[in-house]
Amino acid sequence: MIKKILTLCIILTIASAAQTYDIYDVNGKWYGKVNGQINKSVIEKYKQNVGGSVLVWKQRGKKKKNIDESNAPLRIIDLKQDSLKEKIWIELEKYERAKICIDEKVIAWETSINSKISNDSCLSIQASGFVGTETIFLYKDMSKYQIFVATGMKHLKFDNEKVALGFDTHPLPMIGRTVREEDPKRIVSLSAEYLVDKYPVTNCEIVNLMWDSIPKIAPAIFTETRKNISNRWTSRKRMSKKGENCITQDSAANTVFLLQAMEYANQRSRQEGLLPYYHFSNTSIGMDKILGKGKYSVPYLNFAYHQEESILVTVNEKSDGYRLPYYDEWMIFARGGDLTNDAPWGDSSANVEHALEYAWFGAKESGIDFQNDSKPVGLLKPNGYGLYDVFGLVEEFVLFELNNPFLKLTNKPSCNKGGNYWTVLSHKIGIVDIGPYWKWLDYGYASPNYAAGMSGFRLVRRLN
Numbered sequence: 001m002i003k004k005i006l007t008l009c010i011i012l013t014i015a016s017a018a019q020t021y022d023i024y025d026v027n028g029k030w031y032g033k034v035n036g037q038i039n040k041s042v043i044e045k046y047k048q049n050v051g052g053s054v055l056v057w058k059q060r061g062k063k064k065k066n067i068d069e070s071n072a073p074l075r076i077i078d079l080k081q082d083s084l085k086e087k088i089w090i091e092l093e094k095y096e097r098a099k100i101c102i103d104e105k106v107i108a109w110e111t112s113i114n115s116k117i118s119n120d121s122c123l124s125i126q127a128s129g130f131v132g133t134e135t136i137f138l139y140k141d142m143s144k145y146q147i148f149v150a151t152g153m154k155h156l157k158f159d160n161e162k163v164a165l166g167f168d169t170h171p172l173p174m175i176g177r178t179v180r181e182e183d184p185k186r187i188v189s190l191s192a193e194y195l196v197d198k199y200p201v202t203n204c205e206i207v208n209l210m211w212d213s214i215p216k217i218a219p220a221i222f223t224e225t226r227k228n229i230s231n232r233w234t235s236r237k238r239m240s241k242k243g244e245n246c247i248t249q250d251s252a253a254n255t256v257f258l259l260q261a262m263e264y265a266n267q268r269s270r271q272e273g274l275l276p277y278y279h280f281s282n283t284s285i286g287m288d289k290i291l292g293k294g295k296y297s298v299p300y301l302n303f304a305y306h307q308e309e310s311i312l313v314t315v316n317e318k319s320d321g322y323r324l325p326y327y328d329e330w331m332i333f334a335r336g337g338d339l340t341n342d343a344p345w346g347d348s349s350a351n352v353e354h355a356l357e358y359a360w361f362g363a364k365e366s367g368i369d370f371q372n373d374s375k376p377v378g379l380l381k382p383n384g385y386g387l388y389d390v391f392g393l394v395e396e397f398v399l400f401e402l403n404n405p406f407l408k409l410t411n412k413p414s415c416n417k418g419g420n421y422w423t424v425l426s427h428k429i430g431i432v433d434i435g436p437y438w439k440w441l442d443y444g445y446a447s448p449n450y451a452a453g454m455s456g457f458r459l460v461r462r463l464n
Contacts, residue, residue: 094128
């Protein structure tokens, strides 16, 4: 065991020492490479050679690209020197350009973001086409500060704030697979800090991040339904390029199994050098069970074929990485700070035109097949926290941390929240629909996540 730990330490040390940085001046002139670690003496050396601010660009195995100099809007972010003592988060969309300016001169900027020094106090940056976070280090008077950049995510910090959990029960009829049980609404105080995906995860994002897991051809042993779903992913892969950036308004993924969502979360964590949240191991326990806090048996369904029915999922409590939201967390995020209403558009007394400002409804009635891609994300109104499509686009996986409040889902690790674009605009008495009637969608609505159930999802990361 000790030998393994020493070996790991050596590997990490070598990897750290092998890091390469490029040095640029304010005019974009290249001054050479630095292999190893950046420290104050390296910064001071290049500052003297350059005669002004320097950009220390971390390669991360990729080539530096020029910032888009088109007439696209450039966001100006002015920061005070004193504000650098606190943790600063800047939220950007994919490909968005911004200019970060400090009210005093900066000696050096260090980052892996596509960037360019504008002057001795400003750095122009352009976000990538991937959802994730990057860090900008800046040196002033040889003191080192950090600025965090979140692309495609919202930074939410609750400081003893009032939030609503649960929902008010309503005597609603059962429709198809809809499950409504009692989870009394209550107001609690919350102190926590999160990063939350602004949009449901898209098809393009899954193809790019899970590229090596998606087969060229669906396994012949798959059932016809599984094969059709797998063929959709292989087709998307054939029409894409590995490492290709994704547009923000791509279609939301809606044919994802629970295990795939967890695997995607782990892969996104690894991409940013974070500790994955989920650990997978073999189990003989049946499917769909909560085995204890942070321990689940879930269906063994992903891009590959497995003889085993289930896989054991164990949560790593020390993880700083991405994960699915827990039930109460999703309820908080979906409400967007609203403590009174039943849904983003108010309640069931709202007219459908108002509801359609927040959610896509009526796909079934317009003849859209459920196997088609969803509408693009982010085209409608966000909620109070700036989160899009929490209703009416794709249902979203949520986990239960320990207890499941739905009687018909007792001991099940997950359910689907939010409703989807198959929600019907009109209800005919006596007709049972797969999708719910739009007036019945609110924060309490949930549909069961059966063993082979597919859904969409968004990820969160707790920062404290």
